[in-house]
Every structure is written in structure tokens, then in C-alpha cells.
Amino acid sequence: MRNSAVATAxxxxxxxxxxxxxxxxxxxYLLLALLTVFMxxxxxxIFSAAFKETYTLVSIPPKLIPDHPTLENFRNIFSNMPFxxxxxxxxxxxxxxxxxxxxxxxxAGYTFAKKEFVGKQAVFAVLMxxxxxxxxxxxxxxxxxxxxxxLVNTYGGLILPGIxxxxxxxxxxxxxxxxxxxxxxxxxxxxxxxxxxFWRIILPLSKPGLTTLAxxxxxxxxxxxxxxxxVVNSKALYTLPLGLALLRTEFQVNYGATSxxxxxxxxxxxxxxxxxxxxxxxxxxxxAIKG
Amino acid sequence: xxxxxxxxxxxxxxxxxxxxxxKSTSGALALRRNLVAYAFLSxxxxxxVVFTAIPFFWxxxxxxxxxxxxxxxxxxxxxxxxxxxxxxxxxxxFFNTVKYVAIIVPIAxxxxxxxxxxxxxxxxxxxxxxxxxxxxxxxxAPAAAAQIWSYxxxxxxGLVSYMLSAVGLPDVYFLSDPKIAILAIALIxxxxxxxxxxxxxxAALIGIPAEMKEAAIIDGANGWQVxxxxxxxxxxxxxxxxxxxxxxxxxxLFDTVFVLTQGGPMYSTATMVWYVYNYxxxxxxxxxxxxxxxxxxxxxxxISFIQMRVLGKGVEYA
Numbered sequence: 001m002r003n004s005a006v007a008t009a010x011x012x013x014x015x016x017x018x019x020x021x022x023x024x025x026x027x028x029y030l031l032l033a034l035l036t037v038f039m040x041x042x043x044x045x046i047f048s049a050a051f052k053e054t055y056t057l058v059s060i061p062p063k064l065i066p067d068h069p070t071l072e073n074f075r076n077i078f079s080n081m082p083f084x085x086x087x088x089x090x091x092x093x094x095x096x097x098x099x100x101x102x103x104x105x106x107x108a109g110y111t112f113a114k115k116e117f118v119g120k121q122a123v124f125a126v127l128m129x130x131x132x133x134x135x136x137x138x139x140x141x142x143x144x145x146x147x148x149x150x151l152v153n154t155y156g157g158l159i160l161p162g163i164x165x166x167x168x169x170x171x172x173x174x175x176x177x178x179x180x181x182x183x184x185x186x187x188x189x190x191x192x193x194x195x196x197x198f199w200r201i202i203l204p205l206s207k208p209g210l211t212t213l214a215x216x217x218x219x220x221x222x223x224x225x226x227x228x229x230x231v232v233n234s235k236a237l238y239t240l241p242l243g244l245a246l247l248r249t250e251f252q253v254n255y256g257a258t259s260x261x262x263x264x265x266x267x268x269x270x271x272x273x274x275x276x277x278x279x280x281x282x283x284x285x286x287x288a289i290k291g
Numbered sequence: 292x293x294x295x296x297x298x299x300x301x302x303x304x305x306x307x308x309x310x311x312x313x314k315s316t317s318g319a320l321a322l323r324r325n326l327v328a329y330a331f332l333s334x335x336x337x338x339x340v341v342f343t344a345i346p347f348f349w350x351x352x353x354x355x356x357x358x359x360x361x362x363x364x365x366x367x368x369x370x371x372x373x374x375x376x377x378x379x380x381x382x383x384x385f386f387n388t389v390k391y392v393a394i395i396v397p398i399a400x401x402x403x404x405x406x407x408x409x410x411x412x413x414x415x416x417x418x419x420x421x422x423x424x425x426x427x428x429x430x431x432a433p434a435a436a437a438q439i440w441s442y443x444x445x446x447x448x449g450l451v452s453y454m455l456s457a458v459g460l461p462d463v464y465f466l467s468d469p470k471i472a473i474l475a476i477a478l479i480x481x482x483x484x485x486x487x488x489x490x491x492x493x494a495a496l497i498g499i500p501a502e503m504k505e506a507a508i509i510d511g512a513n514g515w516q517v518x519x520x521x522x523x524x525x526x527x528x529x530x531x532x533x534x535x536x537x538x539x540x541x542x543x544l545f546d547t548v549f550v551l552t553q554g555g556p557m558y559s560t561a562t563m564v565w566y567v568y569n570y571x572x573x574x575x576x577x578x579x580x581x582x583x584x585x586x587x588x589x590x591x592x593x594i595s596f597i598q599m600r601v602l603g604k605g606v607e608y609a
Contacts, residue, residue, distance in 0.1 A: 024412045032421065035406065039424050042482065043431075045450055046439045056447040061457075108335035117328035122577055123336075132595035134543055136564040137584035140360075140571045141349035142342060147361075149341075164338040194327050223432035225546045226564075230572060241434035245550045256444040262435040269430040276425060284426075284490055 043266075047257035050074070057255050073256035074264075075214035082235060083261060084278070086243040093158045093228075093239055094221040101217045102210055109172025110202050114181065127166040157231045158239065161280075162221050168213050171286050175209030176202060214284040215276060219269060222266050240265040268277050347555065353581035360577055371582035382584070383558045384566045387473060389564065392541040395477050399537050400530065403485055405491030422493055425486035433483065433546030440479045441466070441551055466551055469559035476547050476560055484540070488533045495529040496522065535598040539591055563587050 049057060051069040077083040111117070112124055142161055143152070151157035179202065187197045203210070225241040232238065238246070244261055247253055273280055329336075354371055358364030375381045410421045431439065443450045444465040452462050465475035493595035499522060507521045522532070545564035548554060554561035555567065561569075562582055 021414065028409060028412050028414050031409055032415065035409070035421070038426060038482070039427055042439050042443055043427070045443060049442055057442075060448050061453050062448060062450045076564075104335045104338065106526040107331045111328050113332070115324070115328040117325045120328075121323060123332070127339070128599065130339075130347070131599070132592045133343075133347060134539075134564075134584075134587045134591040136543060136545070136567045137350045137588045138343070138346040140577065140580055140584070141346035141353060143360075143571075144349065145341060145346055160338070161342040162337050164342070166339075166343075169335065197332070219430070223434075224433050225432070225549065226568065228570070229549075241432045241546075244432065244434040244438055245546075247438070253447065256474075258438040259442060262431070262438045265435050266431050270427075273423075273426070273430055277426075280426065281422065281490060284429075284487060287495075 019175040028098040046259040047263055049255060050255055050263050052259075054254060054256065076253065076257050077261050077264070080097060081243075081247075081253075082238070083243060083264070085236060086238045086240050087264065089155075089158075089237060092155065093162075094218050096155075097159045097162035097221050098178055098214050098217040100159070101165060101168050102155060102214055104164050105168030105172050105213065106176075106206060106210065107198065109168045110198055112169065112173040112177050113179075114184065115175035127169060130166050131170075139226065139230060141228075146231055151231075153232055153234055153237060155237070156255075158237070161227065162217075162224075162230075165217075167286070168217065171213050171216075172206065172209050179205050208279070209284075211276065211279045212286065215260055215272070215279050216283045216286070218272075222269065292419055294521075337490065350581055350584055353577060354585045355578075356581070357578040359575045360571060364577065367578060371578040372585075374579065375586065380558060380561070381566065381579075382447060384561045384563055384583075385586075387561055388542060388544070388563045389485065391473055391477060391544060392538055395476070395480060395541050396534060398477075399481055399485060399488060400533055402481075403488030403492055403533065404523075404530070406485070406489045407496055410489070410493055411496045418493070422490055422564045425489045427486070428483045428487045431483060434550050436479055436483045437547045437550035440475075441480070444475055467556050469557045472552055472560045476544070476551065479547055479551075480541075480544065484537070488537065491529055491533055494527065495526045499525050499526075535594055538594055539598070542587065542590055542594075 045062075045064070048066060050073050051065070051067040051071070053070050053072065055067055056063055056066050056068075109270060112120065146152055146157045146161065149157075151160065164196050183201050183205070184197050190202065223241060224239075225245055228239045228242045229245070232242065235250075240261075244258070244265060247258055247261060251257075353364075353366060355366060356364040357371065358365045406425070409415070410425075415421070426435065444452075446452055446462055446464050446467075451465070455461070455463060463471060466472050492562055503521055503525070504517050507517045512520065543564050544562045545568065548560045548562055548565055549568070552560040554565045563586070564584050566585070567580045569580075570576040570583065
């Protein structure tokens with residue numbers, strides 16, 4: 001079968017090849033069209049729902065385009081409930097815990113990659129072992145630790161436990177190991193301090209690794225629900241996922257409001273994805289080891 | 292590693308430090324080097340000890356205690372673990388979680404494999420577009436995905452209900468029917484999570500040398516045979532990785548359930564993590580929550596161990 005195909009092609013009858021592949025091509029693109037609808041359809045439908053009026057939301061059959069597009073749902077979430085505040089909270093918490101994670105993990109990753117010290121293997125092995133621990137096991141004691149530090153219901157309680165993580169150290173160690181040691185040595189000869197070498201040589205060269213970790217850390221924090229759920233109970237300190245989760249129980253709202261809220265919460269990540277797609281996809285496999 | 296060995300290693304690195312004449316200088320250097328290393332590690336280590344190491348051992352200790360979240364606790368030995376199988380909710384929760392894992396893992400991995408083959412089909416142009424496409428749902432927070440689907444799955448006026456009625460099927464109460472709810476949750480998790488596996492498999496498929504497939508074709512293999520006898524066996528490490536990740540995540544299902552069903556109806560979507568959260572923070576049964584956490588650890592840790600071994604070998608094509 002295949003041999004005849006090769007023969008046909010070699011004779012140059014591309015028309016024959018075209019007709020032979022056409023059914024397969026139609027099937028393939030049909031399936032891809034289905035996939036496309038299934039993957040972005042829910043987003044588009046919710047995007048449209050965010051602009052629907054109350055009666056269009058529950059119309060049967062469902063309308064894909066609202067009759068009279070309205071901004072009422074957005075007005076509702078931003079002025080009748082502290083959604084803007086939650087957005088700012090999420091921005092603060094995710095930004096600070098990402099910056100903290102980058103600095104702390106870069107310093108640790110650099111040390112594991114380039115320095116020799118007593119207990120190096122043992123400490124690293126312990127870090128890697130913690131990747132096997134499910135988050136739920138730590139939920140209660142992490143809350144109790146945070147409570148004894150008087151950080152429950154504070155930004156500190158939302159941010160500090162999110163800083164660090166063995167996964168970040170692993171990622172940056174892998175990256176920094178590939179940097180040539182000659183640069184550090186040259187800097188040391190020029191009288192650069194230990195921290196200066198890290199800050200002025202290693203960090204600038206680690207940008208790709210840092211970008212990947214920043215995306216992992218930021219999206220992880222931006223989307224996290226269970227930790228904010230246990231550590232915060234004042235509405236003024238809710239983050240977006242927490243607000244989204246409790247929106248309907250606490251505010252008696254319709255699907256228009258939940259749709260608008262879901263859209264607003266995803267938009268920042270979609271924008272970041274548009275610009276940094278390569279790092280998002282790279283981080284996917286590495287981030288997986290966080291478990 | 293001895294101090295002397297360490298310092299000599301440093302010198303062979305071509306460092307600028309002049310060779311120490313006296314042994315005490317070499318010792319001082321090694322000390323300084325260790326101090327510098329631990330100074331760099333300290334911010335990480337402090338956070339690690341406070342928010343990972345202490346909570347880990349505290350969690351084990353809590354599982355042997357009984358009491359309230361805030362208040363005195365009493366040591367009860369392994370009583371909590373003995374009580375777990377006696378409690379009907381615990382049994383339900385464990386059964387639900389295992390059932391959910393058994394449903395989602397084969398479906399996710401197989402469908403992802405199919406989609407990866409589809410996207411890397413030689414007739415397809417714009418592979419990068421489809422890779423971005425399957426990543427898109429990953430961007431949504433589980434809580435956001437839950438809200439998105441709660442409208443799509445709403446009875447009567449929801450889009451899915453409408454589509455069912457359009458083809459003559461009866462309306463389904465996706466989230467309030469105890470038999471269906473866990474499947475609805477699985478559907479949402481599939482939508483949000485499938486991209487991970489597809490992207491992994493696409494990378495693996497692209498990485499397989501074309502000569503190997505061509506050789507099989509020359510030997511007279513058809514497309515199906517090439518896939519099942521050449522391509523898929525070569526992808527085994529990636530497939531194993533994907534199965535392991537999917538299993539680990541699925542055992543920890545919580546967010547979607549919390550937002551959409553609160554574990555209901557009739558505990559049909561109550562999962563192990565749901566149990567930990569509710570028993571600790573709602574029902575004031577701290578010891579039982581901690582014991583369930585330990586059970587989860589005993590399930591996850593061995594699976595994670597396989598994952599680390601796979602990762603240690605390097606997932607060749609990912």
C-alpha cells in the first residue's frame with residue numbers, strides 16, 4: 001500500500017496524492033476544530049455571559065451573543081462587592097511571594113550549583129524528599145505555625161509560606177550549573193565580593209531560568225485557593241480564587257457576575273501567556289515536580 | 292568530606308587564592324567557605340524549616356492526638372488511624388477518591404496521547420497554535436474553571452443541557468445528582484488539565500527520530516503498527532511520567548469540589564483533601580484530619596518516588 005504511494009509520488013502525480021490524503025485531512029481538521037471549540041468555547045461563552053443581562057443569562061435556548069450587551073455585571077462585582085480589592089490583594093500577594101521566591105531560591109540554587117560545603121548532599125536530598133509530601137498533610141500544622149507567628153489574617157500569612165520551595169531551588173540549580181565558572185573566578189580576581197558575584201554575574205545570566213520560575217511561582221500563587229482559604233477570614237484580605245469560590249455563597253449573585261469575575265481573574269495570565277509562551281510551556285514539565 | 296580535601300579541591304579550580312603555607316590558614320579558608328555557603332542558603336533554609344520541616348513533623352505528631360484546632364490536645368496513640376475505617380464518611384471519601392483517580396487517569400492519558408498524535412499528524416499546519424490552544428485552560432484557576440463550568444452545566448438554561456435536549460437526550464442535573472456529580476467534576480478537571488499531558492506527548496513525539504518510523508514503514512508496517520510498536524514504546528518514560536503526575540494530582544482533588552459541590556450531594560464528591568480541610572477547620576476533629584493527611588502521604592509518597600526516579604533518569608523527549 002505504502003510502496004504504491006511512494007511510487008505514485010515519485011512519478012509526480014501530486015494530484016493523486018492530494019485526493020488520496022483528502023479524507024484523512026478532512027477527518028484530522030474536523031477533530032482539531034472540535035478540540036478548538038472544546039478548549040476555548042467555555043472561555044468564549046463565559047466572556048459573552050459576562051456582558052449578558054439577567055434575563056438573557058437564563059434564556060432557553062442559551063444565547064451566544066447577548067441581546068443588549070451591558071457592563072452591569074462588571075459594575076456589580078466591582079462596586080457591590082470588594083472584587084477590586086481582591087484583585088489588588090492577589091496582585092500584591094503573588095508579586096511579593098514571586099519576588100521572594102526568586103531571590104531565596106536563586107541564592108540557594110547558586111550555592112548548590114557552585115559551592116562546596118559540609119552537608120551539601122544531605123541538605124539537597126532532604127529538600128528533594130519534601131517534594132513527595134502532599135500539601136494537604138501540611139495544611140493544618142502550617143496553619144498552626146502561621147497562627148503562632150501571629151500571621152493569620154495578614155498579608156504576611158498569605159505571602160511568607162509561599163516563598164521558597166524545593167522545586168525552585170532544583171530548577172535554578174540545574175540552570176546555574178550550566179553557567180561557566182570562569183566568570184565568577186574572573187570577578188573574584190577583580191575583587192568582587194561573594195554577594196557581588198551572585199548579584200552582578202549569576203543573576204543577570206540566569207534570566208531564562210528566573211523567568212520560568214517567576215511564571216511558575218506567580219501562576220501558582222495567583223490560582224491558589226486552599227491556603228488563602230484557611231489563613232484568611234476577613235473579606236478585605238480575600239484573594240481572587242477565594243473570592244471566586246465564595247462569591248455565590250456570600251453575595252447571592254447570578255451567573256453574569258461569576259462569569260465577569262472569572263474572566264477578570266484569568267485576563268492577567270492570558271496577557272502574560274501571550275508574551276512569554278515559551279517560558280510557560282518550558283515551566284510546565286519542571287513545575288510538575290512540585291506535585 | 293574532610294576539610295583538607297575540600298580546600299585542595301578549591302585550589303584545583305584555578306581560584307586566585309594563593310596557596311596557604313600553614314595548615315591553620317587552610318582551615319580558616321574552609322570555615323569561611325562553609326560560612327559563605329550557609330549564609331547564601333540561610334534565607335531559604337529559615338523559611339524551609341518554619342513552613343515545611345516543622346509542619347511536616349507536627350503533622351505526624353497531630354495524627355496521634357485528639358482535640359480542637361485551637362485548644363488542648365490529648366495523646367491518643369494510633370486511635371485516629373484505628374477510627375478511620377470505622378467511620379462511614381471516611382470509607383466513602385476514600386472510595387470516591389480512588390474511583391475518581393481510576394476514572395480520570397486512563398481517560399486523561401489516553402485522550403492526551405490521541406490528541407498529541409492528532410496535532411503532530413503530518414497533514415497539520417500550525418502545530419504551535421494547537422499547543423497554545425491546549426495550554427489555554429491551564430491558565431484558569433481551578434476556582435475560575437469551576438465558575439465557568441457551573442454556568443455551562445447549569446440545568447435547564449445551561450449550554451450543555453441545551454445541547455443534550457437538542458439531540459433528544461433528557462436533562463441532566465450534573466452537580467446535584469449523586470451518581471453524576473463526580474463525573475461532572477472529572478469533566479472539568481479534564482478540560483483544565485489535559486493540556487499538560489498533550490504538550491508533554493507532543494514534545495516526545497517530535498523528539499522521536501524520523502528514521503525509526505521510516506524503517507518500520509519500509510518493513511511494511513502500517514500507521515497503526517508504527518504507532519503501537521515503534522512510537523508508543525519509545526514514549527514509555529514520558530507516558531509513565533504523565534500517569535504518575537495525573538495520579539498524584541487527582542488524589543489531591545479539592546478546589547473544584549470545594550467551589551461546586553462542597554463534597555455533596557450526599558458526600559458523593561467528598562475527597563481525601565476535602566476530608567482534611569473539613570475535619571480540621573469545620574468539624575473540629577483535628578486528629579482525624581491529620582490521620583487522613585498521613586494516609587494521603589502514604590499514598591502519594593511512593594508514587595512521587597517513582598516520579599523522581601523517572602525524572603532522575605531524565606524524561607528523554609520532554
